[in-house]
Amino acid sequence: xxxxxxxxxxxxxxxxxxxxxxxxGLDDWRQRPIAQQPTWSDPEVFKKSIAExxxxxxxxxxxxxxxxxxxxxxxxxxxxxxxxxGDCAETFGDATADKISARVRTILQMxxxxxxxxxxxxxxxxxxxxxxxxPRSSNDETRDGVTLPAFRGDIVNGYEFTxxxxxxxxxxxxxxxxxxxxxxxxxxxxxxxxxxxxRLVHQWNKxxxxxxxxxxxxxxxxxxxxxxxxxxxxxxxxxxxxxxxxFASHEALLLDYERALTRIDSRTGFPYDTSxxxxxxxxxxxxxxxxxxxxxxxxxxPIGVKLGPTTTGDDALRLIEKLDPNREPGRLxxxxxxxxxxxxxxxxxxxxxxTDSGAKVLWVTDPMHGNTVTSPNGYKTRNFDDVMDEVRxxxxxxxxxxxxxxxxxxEMTGDDVAECLGGADPIDQEAFxxxxxxxxxxxxxxxxxxEMGFLVAGALAQRxx
Ligand code: PEP
Ligand code: MN
Numbered sequence: 001x002x003x004x005x006x007x008x009x010x011x012x013x014x015x016x017x018x019x020x021x022x023x024x025g026l027d028d029w030r031q032r033p034i035a036q037q038p039t040w041s042d043p044e045v046f047k048k049s050i051a052e053x054x055x056x057x058x059x060x061x062x063x064x065x066x067x068x069x070x071x072x073x074x075x076x077x078x079x080x081x082x083x084x085x086g087d088c089a090e091t092f093g094d095a096t097a098d099k100i101s102a103r104v105r106t107i108l109q110m111x112x113x114x115x116x117x118x119x120x121x122x123x124x125x126x127x128x129x130x131x132x133x134x135p136r137s138s139n140d141e142t143r144d145g146v147t148l149p150a151f152r153g154d155i156v157n158g159y160e161f162t163x164x165x166x167x168x169x170x171x172x173x174x175x176x177x178x179x180x181x182x183x184x185x186x187x188x189x190x191x192x193x194x195x196x197x198x199r200l201v202h203q204w205n206k207x208x209x210x211x212x213x214x215x216x217x218x219x220x221x222x223x224x225x226x227x228x229x230x231x232x233x234x235x236x237x238x239x240x241x242x243x244x245x246x247f248a249s250h251e252a253l254l255l256d257y258e259r260a261l262t263r264i265d266s267r268t269g270f271p272y273d274t275s276x277x278x279x280x281x282x283x284x285x286x287x288x289x290x291x292x293x294x295x296x297x298x299x300x301x302p303i304g305v306k307l308g309p310t311t312t313g314d315d316a317l318r319l320i321e322k323l324d325p326n327r328e329p330g331r332l333x334x335x336x337x338x339x340x341x342x343x344x345x346x347x348x349x350x351x352x353x354x355t356d357s358g359a360k361v362l363w364v365t366d367p368m369h370g371n372t373v374t375s376p377n378g379y380k381t382r383n384f385d386d387v388m389d390e391v392r393x394x395x396x397x398x399x400x401x402x403x404x405x406x407x408x409x410x411e412m413t414g415d416d417v418a419e420c421l422g423g424a425d426p427i428d429q430e431a432f433x434x435x436x437x438x439x440x441x442x443x444x445x446x447x448x449x450x451e452m453g454f455l456v457a458g459a460l461a462q463r464x465x
Contacts, residue, residue: 023264023271025298029255034291036135036253036284038156038168046170046256053173053260058274059129059180060248062265062300068247068277069302071123073330075406076362081120081460082333082407083111084249084278084364085449086127088441089134092154095179100186101195102414103128104246105204106446108196109217110453112204116220117457123247127411129183130250130276132176133257134440135284151439154179155254159439173257180275184248191246198241199228208416211425213450249278249304253285255295262299273299280304280335283369288318297323304333306366309342313353320359333362335409336394339370340386343393351401364407365394372441375421375429381442384422388455395459405463408456412444413437423448 040046074080085107087094103126111122132155141150141161148166151159155176158165190196201221208214232238252258252273261275273279279299283306285292296303303323307316316334324332334354338346354361367390368382375381391408398405418431419442427445436442444452 023298026259026262026271026295028298029259029291029295032289032291032294033287034255035287036152036282037255038152038170040170041167042170049170049173050256050260053177053257056177056261058261058263058272059177059184060274060277062263062268062270062272062274064247065272065277065301067245068123069300069328069330071245071330072278072302072333072362074121075123076329076333076360076404078404078406079120080123080406081114081118082123082125082362082364082409083107083114084125084127084407084409085110085412087131087413087438087443088127088411089153089439090128090131090179090183091159091439092132092175092179095183097186099413099415100128100183101190102446103412104187104190104196104414106412106414106449107246108244109204110449112198112201112224113217113220113450113453114457114460116224117454118460120460123407124244125247125249125278126187127249127409129187129248130176130180132179133251133253135251135253135282153253153440155257173254173260176257177261177275180248187246187248192243194242196242196244196246198224199238201225208414208446211447213424213447213454216454217450247277249276249280251282252279252292252296253282255291258295265300268300270300271298273301276301278302278304278333280306280333282306283308283337286319288315288322293319293322302330302333304335304364306335306337306369307350309338309346309370311346311350313349316350316354317357317359320354320357320361324359324361327359329360330362333364333407335364335366335407337366337369338390338393340367340389340393342370343390344397347394347397348401351397351403355401355403362406363394363398363403364409365391365405366409367391367394368409368411368441375432377429377432379419379429379432379436379442381429381432382420384420384427384444384448384451387420387444388452391452391455392459395463399463405459408452410444410449410452411441412449412452414446414449416447417443417445419443419445420448424451
């Protein structure tokens with residue numbers, strides 16, 4: 001779904017992409033240790049599902065993936081900023097027009113805040129249209145003395161706590177493909193069909209409850225309006241503003257699914273994982289010799305790796321060697337998720353090791369996953385102050401080392417939920433009782449997302465002074 005970030009249309013590669021053909025090394029991951037995979041209940045259903053997925057059309061095109069790599073190279077170079085956001089776990093049931101549009105609108109709003117504040121192009125990317133597989137710390141879940149398999153995301157099993165729903169059903173992979181396709185279709189319509197037009201900057205705010213971040217956004221939107229009206233009176237052509245680039249991403253966890261959607265691009269002759277533009281390897285599956293690292297080392301997509309507080313400089317260098325041996329600009333993104341308490345202590349040695357080696361990666365902060373706590377009334381949550389503090393720490397570390405803090409990775413929604421504590425119009429734990437909707441990790445709601453946008457815009461702007 002691409003045109004340039006400056007909004008000039010770019011022709012998509014229309015080259016044919018063959019089915020999940022053989023390619024040297026593409027199946028080597030099968031010989032390696034692999035974590036976090038399902039145990040499918042019916043091997044015949046699995047075989048049939050994989051056979052079907054292998055011949056279905058690609059969800060994204062190789063040409064778009066190549067454009068994204070170029071954009072990320074810009075960000076690694078300090079000339080753009082990546083905004084990646086969406087659910088912890090998408091669900092089939094929530095793939096509705098209202099929810100998808102609210103999320104896209106919120107990402108567009110955050111991106112306007114960032115662009116305006118930081119005067120940098122923002123690469124917009126959803127944890128959307130495929131974020132269906134979840135790693136879990138425990139295989140099982142026990143409720144009132146009953147133990148069942150843990151929920152591993154809608155692509156594997158259902159959230160409902162019954163033996164039928166929690167069985168691992170391979171037919172769900174087809175439903176995940178179809179839900180990704182319809183989500184992506186709507187995103188493409190929104191971002192190419194006029195909904196993302198910067199001249200609608202006010203309308204994106206409509207329908208959200210009034211709060212301090214909302215009001216601040218309104219005032220910024222007025223400034224943008226004034227600037228646009230002025231430019232229009234001067235005869236500027238705003239046709240290009242109707243379309244924006246928007247990329248899809250998810251954690252590449254379920255390797256059978258990712259492999260089945262991998263196609264050899266006839267234009268370049270390389271394998272592309274066509275389930276999304278960008279794929280990342282999670283904190284639990286990033287071992288150097290793991291199946292996940294091996295598989296993703298062999299596809300052309302830009303790749304991310306989550307790095308938690310136990311990561312050493314050596315780990316980072318070995319990952320670079322394996323995933324980006326040719327040091328290709330835009331190929332590799334490190335998404336650090338250290339926790340507010342650790343970031344200032346742990347991040348510097350990683351950044352130094354990478355910089356000293358001469359390699360260049362895109363550094364992105366995920367201020368969510370190192371800051372998960374349980375609220376006194378028993379909900380998985382995050383304190384907005386901790387999340388903000390990790391973002392601040394990320395900027396401080398890069399500032400002191402002279403490297404570029406190139407992106408933000410957040411779990412957020414466009415809805416008015418209550419899952420993270422705090423914010424300018426504070427959410428308290430009582431609100432969880434009625435407005436906690438996530439089936440996995442807690443997300444920033446619309447207001448908290450905007451507030452985060454303002455904080456990051458401020459930090460970026462300050463950096464440039
Ligand atoms: C996630 O992004 O939802 C996730 C599980 O992250 P991590 O791998 O960093 O724990
Ligand atoms: Mn999560």
